[in-house]
Every structure is written in structure tokens, then in C-alpha cells.
Amino acid sequence: MARAPSLRQNGGNNREIRAMGEDASGFRVFLENLKRRKVIRVAIGYAVAAFVLMQIADATFEPLNLPDWSATLVLWLLVLGFPVAIFMSWMLEVTPEGIKRTDADTPQGGALKRESAEPAAAAGTRATRAAPEPAPRPAPGPPPAAVAPPDDGRRSIAVLPFVNMSNDKENEYFSDGISEEILNLLVKLPRLRVASRTSSFAFKGKEASIPEVAGKLGVETVLEGSIRRAGDRVRITAQLIEASTDSHLWSDTYDRELKDVFAIQDDIAQSITDALEMTLTPKERRSIQNVATADAGAYDYYLRGRSYMYTMTKHDYEHAINMFKKAIVHDDKYALAFAGIADAYSYMFRYTDAQKENARSALEYSEKAVDMDPDSAEARASRGLAMFINERYEEAEEQFKRAAEMNPNLYEAWYYAGLAYSSQGKFTEAIEMYKKANQVNPLDYQSAMFLGQAYASLGQKHEEMKARVASIELIERHIEMNPHDTRALCIGANQLSNVGELERGERMVEEALIRGKDEPLVLYNTACFYAIKGDEERALELLEDAVKKGWGDRAWLETDSDLDAVREDPRFQALLDSID
Structure with missing residues (x-):
């Protein structure tokens, strides 16, 4: 029998193992930094460019009667330039604010942390009430590709979609809706930065730990929970978790009748601000009280309507309108239900069915909402959007302005104001609106993308490229979490084509076209890609198909810089003339 090793031998072995692990870990960190700082991409790009330059030199220097040593000089300059390029890519990065020094040597600019595996009830948590039935949550995973929270002095939070624990899977709309309503209440607080619904709901049904979620969304805290509904009874569990320690700041369980759901949402929002030690003004305290309706039936139909608003298809917009109208039957003073109908008609007009009747209906219902x-x-933003699609721009701008004054954190107020200015060719004003939208929601790719497009329309190439590069990173992050988002695929392709990555962009846009070949929005954005690429025939063919299937935003067609390559073609003008 072999003799057991002594303690000293064990210690030596352990040290060797730890050293090997540290070496491997250090090498992984080094590789992560090479990727994050885009060193590998720069090296490949430099090598390709150098090869092309040498081919040009070989082909042109002799006919130009240049000295024999000229080609050798070019080669040496390229060799000497290679370490300079690598050093610059390691030290500097392009951001929306300009070229900046890259952050410290940690993957994705974030700190390497050991995620806590302590149970929720461990010492050091600050739960203010009895610990509730916890929502299912996966075990901690590897460190995420972190987004550093903006240093703007605000607290930050992500609201994950609450888990549907009901026996009836059709109650999914209810659990998602409650989560979204809590998010919408928190958005009203200027000193709290809330991750957008699109970003936080991307984690629905996915295996991700709280530190992972917080790292990817760039927030300090995460609200998660579960909902169990049976008839007129509802049991809601909610817990606010601090990402850095993976421990509870607050948690509670509510077992009430359905009619009490409004009070539950108010209490959750108030408890969150208390846990984050935020002192609210009387106005702010009133703003997070859900007073839109007191009718549980109306609210239920409203949540059903909201659940149809995110797929961007005509069929689902029609379903949403039907649900919102049922909500109004229960409560004919329900402003948000009227606003929901208006938004559905506005989106339908812009993206799927450009009939004038849809634009008129948007005006009618948005007026009732206000x-x-x-x-x-929200009602003001809805009114502004309806006026925007009806080309009543000055009135739209006034509504967006009032909406932003009422709630500076309302992303739609800034974003749609930017679109309205762009449609009029007022790109300087549009840029300011897109920047505001990006401040409200730094992870949103849409405002960043349109910012680059507005700079392009003004001929500000340097600013355009900075914005486009920033938007590509946001789009890639969004597609990673939402791989079936055809609109994001199209927009990503267009941005890649604008920075010269045509082959990669074409793969992305063709994937979107396969999935959404009958969607006017996909056809339109695909046409933009081929116009940028220089394939005018394909671009016009897709544009004609988009208009035939329902695209009808004439003002946007007239000002979209992505279509500059086909703008002088008679077929493009004929297409404009065909839109009422």
C-alpha cells in the first residue's frame, strides 16, 4: 500500500496546483483583454491592409519609375507601424464621448469578483419583513460581460419578469404585466435609473445569476419575484437583491385578493425606495402610486393588451386593440387603455399597415387619453406619436416636451421627439433628443443608431462613426439576448455596412429576411442595407415590396440617409408618389 503523503507534501502539491490555476486564470484574463480591447481584430485588419498596400506597391512603383528601395521602405514602415497599432488598440478605445483610455485590465472593464453563494437568509441581509417564499433562481454562474453603471449619482435597478407560478400557463401575461407596471412606476423617479423592459425581459426563462444580470445590465440592484394566481386570489413574492453581495435588501410576500393588486404594486415600489435609502419628495411619492384605474377587470384586460405590443406584427396589434377596448368597457375613464389603443394604431401605421384610417384612429384615441x-x-407621449405620424410636427413636439417635463425618465418622450425631428430634416435638434434618450436608457441601441444616422445626414463623419461603433456594440449585446429580433438584425446589418463590414452585415440581414420576409419593417431595413452596399436594383425591389405590404412613412423615406444611393432613381420617386 502506498504511504499517504505528509502534510508538508500536501501543502506543496496544493501550492503547485494553485499556481497552475492562477497561471491559467491569468492567461484567460489576458485573452479576455485582447478580445475586449479589440487587439486581435486590429492585428488582423492591419495585416490585411498591409498585404493590400504591398500589392499596390508592387504593381505601381515600377511604372512610376520609383527607386528600387521604395518597396523596401514601405515594407519597413508597415513592420514598424504594426507594434504602434497594437499598442494604440490596447491603450485606447472609441466611445460615444470620443477616444478614451481603456479601463483597467479586467474582462469587459468589470472587476473579477467571486459571486456569493450565501443563502438569502444569511447574516448581513437587510430584509425588513419575514422572509418570503423565494422565486426560483439559478445558481451563480461565471462573471458576465459587465457594463459599468454610469457614474451619474443615481441608484440603479433592473426589474426581472416575475415567474408565473400559476397552474394556468396563460397567466404569463399577468406576471409579465405586473413586473412591467412596477418598472413603469420606478421609472418616474428621476434619481433612480431603471433598466428598460427590453433589456431586463431578455433574461426571461434564461439561466442567469443575479450578479450576471446586474453585470450585463449595468445596475447595482435587481428586483425579482414570483406570482401565483388562482381565481380572484393572488400571491406575489418580491425580493430586492444587491448584486455586489448577492444578498437581500428587502423581501416580502403578499397573499391578497386580485382587487388589492394596485396596493401591492404601490407597496413594492415604496419598499424599494426605502431599501435604497432614497428620500422622496411628496410629488415623487405620489408619482409611484398606481392610480390609473381602480377596476381589477379593466386592469386585467389592460395587461393582456400590453402583452401583444412587442412583436410588431399587424395581427398582434389588432389583438392589443381588442384587449384595450375591453378594458375601457370596465372603466371608461382609463386613460392608459386609451393611450394603448392609440399606440397600437400608431405602430400599425408606421410598421405594418399604412392606411390613413389607422393614423386617424391614433389621433382620436390619443386625444381621449389626454x-x-x-x-x-404616457398619455402625452402617445398623443405626440399620433401627431407625428399624421405629420403635425409642431403639435407633436409640444406634446413630447410636456411628457418629458412630467417624467424626464420617459424614454419614449425623447426617442419619438428625435424621430419627429429627423422626419423633418431637423437633424441638429434630433441629435439632442437621441442623446437624451440614450442618457435615460444607455443600453438602448435604437437611439444610438439614429444618432449616427443624424450625424451622417449633417455630413459629420467623425461623430457619425463614433455613434455607429457604439451602436454596433449595443446591437450585438441586444441580439445576444434576443437572437430572434429581426428588426435588431436588420439595423445591426445596416450599421455594420456603414462601417465597412459588408460581408458580416449581409449574413445578418439575410437571416432577418428569412425570418421576416413578409414584414414591411424587415423589408424596408433590408432595402436600406442593399442601398448602402450599392446594390440599387435589390434595394428598390425590396422597397417596392415593403410599400406593397404596408410600409407607408413617406416623410421618413424622404430623409433617410441610408437610402441616398437610390434617391435620384426615377423608381424611388415613383415609390414616394405612390404613398398617400
Whole structure:
């Protein structure tokens, strides 16, 4: 029998193992930094460019009667330039604010942390009430590709979609809707930065630990929970978790009748601000009280309507309108239901069915929404969008301005104001709106993309490229979490084509076209890609198909810089003339 090693021998072996692990870990960190700082991409790009330059030199220097040593000089200059290029890519990065020194040597600019595996009830947590039935949560995983929270002095939070624990899977709309409503209440607080629904709901049904989620969304805290609904009873569990320690700041369980759901949401929002030690003004305290309706039936139909608003298809917009109208049957003063109908008609007009009747219906219902609640920022933004699609731009701008004054954190107020300015060719004003939208939601790729497009329209090439590079990173992050988002695939392809990555962009746009070949929005954005590429025939063919299937935003067609290559073609003008 072999003799057991002594303690000293064990210690030596352990040290060797630890040293090997540290070496491997250090090498992995080094590789991560090479990727993050785009050193590998720069090296490959430099090598390709150098090869092309040498081919040009070989082909042209002799006919130009240049000295024999000229080609050798070019070769040496390229060799000497290689380490300079690598050094610059390691030290500097292009950001929306300009060229900046790259952050410290940690993957994705974030700190390497050991995620806590302590249970929720461990010492050091600050739960203010009895610990509830916890929502299912996966074990911690590897460190995420972190996004550093903006240093703007605000606290930050992501609201994950609450888990549907009901026996009836059709109650998914209810659990998602409650989560979104809590998010919408928190958005009203200027000193709290809230991750957008699109970003946080991308984690629905996915295996991800709280530190991973917080790292990817760039927030300090995460709210998660579960909902169990049975008839007129509802059990809601909620817990606020601090990402850095993976421990509870607050948690509670509510077992009430469905009619009490409004009070539950108010209490959750208030408890979150208390846990984050935020002192609210009386106005802010009133803003996070859900007073839109007191009718549980109306609210239920409203949540059903909201669940149809995110697929961007005509069929689902029609379903949403039907649900919102049922909500109004229960409560004919429900301003948000009227605003929901208006938004559905506006989106339908812009993206899937450009009939004038849809634009008129958007105006009608948005006016009723504002009449019901003139102090609602959401109703004002809905009214502005309806006026925008009806080309009543000055009135739209006024509504967006009032919405932003009522709730500076309302992304739609800034984003749609930017679109309205772009449609008029007022690109300087549009740039300011897109920047505001990006401040409200730094992870949103849309405002960053349109910012680059506005700079392109003004001929500001340097600013355009900075914005486009920034938007590509956001789009890639979004597609990673939402791989079936055809609109993001199209927009990503267009941005890649604008920075010269045509082959990669074409793969992306063709994938979107396969999935959404009958969607006017996909056809339109695909046409933009081929116009940028220089394939005018393909671009016009896709544009004609988009208009035939329902695209009808004439003002946007007239000002979209992505279509500059086909703008002088008679077929393009004929296409404009065909739109009422």
C-alpha cells in the first residue's frame, strides 16, 4: 500500500496546483483583454491592409519609375507601424464621448469578483419583513460581460419578469404585466435609473445569476419575484437583491385578493425606495402610486393588451386593440387603455399597415387619453406619436416636451421627439433628443443608431462613426439576448455596412429576411442595407415590396440617409408618389 503523503507534501502539491490555476486564470484574463480591447481584430485588419498596400506597391512603383528601395521602405514602415497599432488598440478605445483610455485590465472593464453563494437568509441581509417564499433562481454562474453603471449619482435597478407560478400557463401575461407596471412606476423617479423592459425581459426563462444580470445590465440592484394566481386570489413574492453581495435588501410576500393588486404594486415600489435609502419628495411619492384605474377587470384586460405590443406584427396589434377596448368597457375613464389603443394604431401605421384610417384612429384615441388624464406623461407621449405620424410636427413636439417635463425618465418622450425631428430634416435638434434618450436608457441601441444616422445626414463623419461603433456594440449585446429580433438584425446589418463590414452585415440581414420576409419593417431595413452596399436594383425591389405590404412613412423615406444611393432613381420617386 502506498504511504499517504505528509502534510508538508500536501501543502506543496496544493501550492503547485494553485499556481497552475492562477497561471491559467491569468492567461484567460489576458485573452479576455485582447478580445475586449479589440487587439486581435486590429492585428488582423492591419495585416490585411498591409498585404493590400504591398500589392499596390508592387504593381505601381515600377511604372512610376520609383527607386528600387521604395518597396523596401514601405515594407519597413508597415513592420514598424504594426507594434504602434497594437499598442494604440490596447491603450485606447472609441466611445460615444470620443477616444478614451481603456479601463483597467479586467474582462469587459468589470472587476473579477467571486459571486456569493450565501443563502438569502444569511447574516448581513437587510430584509425588513419575514422572509418570503423565494422565486426560483439559478445558481451563480461565471462573471458576465459587465457594463459599468454610469457614474451619474443615481441608484440603479433592473426589474426581472416575475415567474408565473400559476397552474394556468396563460397567466404569463399577468406576471409579465405586473413586473412591467412596477418598472413603469420606478421609472418616474428621476434619481433612480431603471433598466428598460427590453433589456431586463431578455433574461426571461434564461439561466442567469443575479450578479450576471446586474453585470450585463449595468445596475447595482435587481428586483425579482414570483406570482401565483388562482381565481380572484393572488400571491406575489418580491425580493430586492444587491448584486455586489448577492444578498437581500428587502423581501416580502403578499397573499391578497386580485382587487388589492394596485396596493401591492404601490407597496413594492415604496419598499424599494426605502431599501435604497432614497428620500422622496411628496410629488415623487405620489408619482409611484398606481392610480390609473381602480377596476381589477379593466386592469386585467389592460395587461393582456400590453402583452401583444412587442412583436410588431399587424395581427398582434389588432389583438392589443381588442384587449384595450375591453378594458375601457370596465372603466371608461382609463386613460392608459386609451393611450394603448392609440399606440397600437400608431405602430400599425408606421410598421405594418399604412392606411390613413389607422393614423386617424391614433389621433382620436390619443386625444381621449389626454382628456382623461392631462397629467399623464404616457398619455402625452402617445398623443405626440399620433401627431407625428399624421405629420403635425409642431403639435407633436409640444406634446413630447410636456411628457418629458412630467417624467424626464420617459424614454419614449425623447426617442419619438428625435424621430419627429429627423422626419423633418431637423437633424441638429434630433441629435439632442437621441442623446437624451440614450442618457435615460444607455443600453438602448435604437437611439444610438439614429444618432449616427443624424450625424451622417449633417455630413459629420467623425461623430457619425463614433455613434455607429457604439451602436454596433449595443446591437450585438441586444441580439445576444434576443437572437430572434429581426428588426435588431436588420439595423445591426445596416450599421455594420456603414462601417465597412459588408460581408458580416449581409449574413445578418439575410437571416432577418428569412425570418421576416413578409414584414414591411424587415423589408424596408433590408432595402436600406442593399442601398448602402450599392446594390440599387435589390434595394428598390425590396422597397417596392415593403410599400406593397404596408410600409407607408413617406416623410421618413424622404430623409433617410441610408437610402441616398437610390434617391435620384426615377423608381424611388415613383415609390414616394405612390404613398398617400
